[in-house]
Amino acid sequence: MKIILFTNGIWGMPVVEKLHKEGVLGGVVLPSGVDNSALCNYLEILEVQWFELENKDQENELTPWINGKNASLALVFCFPYKIDKQVFESFSEGIYNMHFGDLPKYAGPDPLFWVLKNGESKVHIVVHRMNQYFDSGEVVYSQELQIIPGETYGLLGSRLSMFSSNLINQVIETIKKDHYENTESVPVAQLPRPTEEDLCIQWESQTADQIESLINAANPKYNGAATMFRGVKVRIIEVSPIDNNELIFMDAGSIVRADPQMGVFVVCKDKKILRINVIQMPEGVFSGLKFAALGIQAQERFTSIPVESFEEELI
Template sequence: MEIQKKILVLCGGKFAFPTLQLLAFEKFMCGIGIGNASETIIDALERESEENHIGFKSFPDKNSVAEMRLWIDQIQPDYIFCISFPFLLPESVLSYGAERFINFHPGPLPQYRGAMPIFEVLKNQETETAICTHFMNSEFDRGNIIFNDPVPIETGDTYGKLTVKLSSRMAQVALNMANMLQFASSIPNQPQDESLSYYYEKPALSDTYINWNRMSAEEIMALINACNPWNAGADATLQGEQVKIIIASLLDEPHDDMPGTIVSVNDRIQIACADNQQIAVDVLTTDSGIMTALQYKILYPEKTGIFN
């Protein structure tokens, strides 16, 4: 009987937990490396690793990755899976073996390179995303593609909902990859099409800010969903006060107001958008805390006017 392949998983936090659990249950996993995680996550994974006799190592910063090769040499995995590991692996680590390092990117490649493809696909109003499995090299998200596994984006998906969906799907994709490696003598792959490539930097305030004069109601809704919960909502300004809009919906009611005008405040805050449509805000964050639109009306009865 052929000996089962051993897989070491490098990850960045909770997003990889379903994958870790499934690969451990199927007896594939021989080690876990965690990068730049909280003490709570590190402690939990270290305890689980000890109980299951799995190698464990924390990599708290970029400099600590220099210690990785020695650790890998000690464990001797057949393959290394990466799931949201935050640091680029140098050639000194990748030289452990060609086509032994496989990354699972939570977005389609090469169109959505970068650290936060979940935010970008939602902001760009895509109807589908993917988990891209690819070989790794010394550049982020540029190795040869093994396959893109499509994942539909449903109406109303937020960053949180889509993250949970992708995390769950990631576990099955990683298990399928592990089973493929168990029996395949070679892994079909192809170079990425650079004519389709785009790299997204980590979102800045300008990326999460609502521009009422330029953005349509659907674009604003897409941004709000893309910012919930990781940015605690989409950023905006109300009469000089910084706010974040957390939950809202499209309102099929035209208006004659300037974009950004508060049309009415009842149980919802209705705001005019640039395309003659409105959004209805249900939950937002102000300097006074998180509140519903009704609570906002009671707390700020005098506040009407324009979001800037």
């Protein structure tokens, strides 16, 4: 059996390596317009052929390329484009997608963001037979993993990509054994890509745990979670929860302590404390210690970005 892999970015490397090691990798399809230089260099070392796909050339260019590889099965892993119907017809065993997030709950183009933002303690790697609808089709394999407390988007995605490569043989054997057929296609509700509003801290309504979850979900892909400080938009990239037994009578977002040796500490709606570890400002990216050394004072406050500013962006 030869397999064509549709993938994107460095997260695809472990799966490429595994399929190549098993001797079943017939070629790799990559999206164009994306910096895949590291992945392409790796494919060159492995002497694996690849095809850079533009959405418009699937029928006239991609399909003949696939047909020349004599592959009966395709795997899709972190691939951003919708695959056309005629491409499905090129694979007698079908096309299967490896999706990070339980289906249909976390259907959509960026499930890991929502898994982390929602504070889930577990994440699923789900394999389903693809059809013309995104993240639809029969689920053939599912594996549940614990999320490590404090894990960021980048760390979790990298760990899942390594774990996925170890599932390849099980997934292939499951597909070969049960011979899944195309079933009736039914669209499922999709979670969208996060908007700038989704990436903003709401100090008045979010707890410390919710704010930490949002910041982890936005690191590094979305450059952290946005908030206002001294009238300027900044992005908080990393925080740590701090044990605190004191009852603090300050508004959410207020700085309760700023110390160049200890950092900057902020109180949240539920009176829990977060320490700012990394923050991005117009002047640069700073550690919490460097941020405190800039003259930050206790009683200063982070505030939510006004809703009107998002409405202005849409006009």
